[in-house]
Amino acid sequence: KHLNSDAIIQSIRPDKDVDGLHVVNAGKLATGDLATGLISCTPAGAMLLVRSIRGEDLSGLNAVVIGRSNLFGKPMAQLLLNANATVTMAHSRTKDLAAVARGADILVAAVGRPEMVRAAWVKPGATVIDVGINRIDAPERGEGKSRLVGDVAFAEASEVARAITPVPGGVGPMTIAMLMANTVIAAHRVAGRKPPRF
Ligand SMILES: NC(=O)c1ccc[n+]([C@@H]2O[C@H](COP(=O)([O-])OP(=O)(O)OC[C@H]3O[C@@H](n4cnc5c(N)ncnc54)[C@H](OP(=O)(O)O)[C@@H]3O)[C@@H](O)[C@H]2O)c1
Secondary structure: OOOOHHHHHHOOOHHHOOOOOOHHHHHHHHOOOOOOOOOOHHHHHHHHHHHHHHOOOOOOOEEEEEOOOOOOHHHHHHHHHHOOOEEEEEOOOOOOHHHHHHOOOEEEEOOOOOOOEOHHHOOOOOEEEEOOOEEEEOHHHOOOOEEEEOOEOHHHHOOOOOEEOOOOOOHHHHHHHHHHHHHHHHHHHHOOOOOOOO
């Protein structure tokens, strides 16, 4: 808590910023330059999951991102917009969040509130990406035990969604994979070679 994380992040060289959090990399994404910067790992991984279900071009699809953090919500919305989705960013001041969420063909939840998104918030056939990681008490596993759940009530929402990511085992491992991907991309650039596309 005594450290200023922003000052530390901004002191990293942008071409070595494999977390994609430096303002130069955030700015490139915001201006639609996906080719020369490094994209923040969790949204990059979530977008790879979206592309695997919905394809490269999201024209005509409504995407709703719940959460507007610099770490996830904003870059995720920019990636979806770049792929031609019609994007709504929702947050704690959004009115009638359930109705907003129900309009989503692609629903992304990054809030940090256990199982907040219920089945009734999910449009039938939607693609649901659950970014939240929440530890809750699990007395059924024994005294003092806990378990991880997402921001989406997985069991009920999976009855309505066409595709849904589990927690744990969904977006989390993708984040680690994209950290490796960004490292490979950065190394190719330093070596003057064309990086692979992930
Ligand atoms: N899987 C991964 O690798 C990974 C990576 C990063 C984060 N996460 C998880 O994702 C979650 C979000 O992370 P974050 O860093 O983006 O969190 P954050 O900075 O705390 O942002 C949370 C966002 O949720 C919004 N929010 C809070 N309560 C809400 C409500 N009742 N209704 C609607 N919106 C609400 C906030 O709105 P306001 O802006 O209005 O306050 C804020 O924009 C956390 O559970 C975190 O652990 C997972």
